[in-house]
Amino acid sequence: MNQPPPSWLLEPQWFFLFFVLFWAGICGLLAILGGWASLATYFRAGDNVDGVRLRFASGSMGIRFFPVHYRSCLFVTVTDTGFRLSILFLFRVLSPPLFIPWTSVASIEPKRFLFFSYTVVKLREQWPIISVRGRAGRQIEQAYARASSSKVP
Numbered sequence: 001m002n003q004p005p006p007s008w009l010l011e012p013q014w015f016f017l018f019f020v021l022f023w024a025g026i027c028g029l030l031a032i033l034g035g036w037a038s039l040a041t042y043f044r045a046g047d048n049v050d051g052v053r054l055r056f057a058s059g060s061m062g063i064r065f066f067p068v069h070y071r072s073c074l075f076v077t078v079t080d081t082g083f084r085l086s087i088l089f090l091f092r093v094l095s096p097p098l099f100i101p102w103t104s105v106a107s108i109e110p111k112r113f114l115f116f117s118y119t120v121v122k123l124r125e126q127w128p129i130i131s132v133r134g135r136a137g138r139q140i141e142q143a144y145a146r147a148s149s150s151k152v153p
Helices: 012-034 036-043 134-151
Strands: 052-063 066-078 082-087 098-101 105-113 116-123 129-133
Touching: 012 036, 012 052, 012 066, 036 098, 052 134, 066 129, 066 134, 105 134, 116 134, 129 134
Parallel strands: none
Antiparallel strands: 052 066, 052 129, 066 082, 082 098, 105 116, 116 129
């Protein structure tokens, strides 16, 4: 027989506490599964950087067949030395801002799926693949091309 839930779970203060803990747990789990937490051990960003800022971008991070999607909650700043990724504060559990220098990027490849263009960033010696859609992805791609061409004499 099914028993009704305990009445104390229906009280507002317990519901709010449960909701916050559940939210933090899910956000933390996604950060671990997607690789954001792993990248944070190597690429944790310090202060803000100056560059082209793009707000509410979309993208994904993780392994190829099971990425964690970030829809309209990424903040991307592209500079001459790399790019900074951060996420909307509501989802930031175990996901601090990252700064990825161009020297740590193995390859950047533009791709297209139906009507959407996105840029795939593969890092050296790191497992998560970063995909950034739209204008933010194009900015990353262009800045990387400029940085790569300035190294070659």
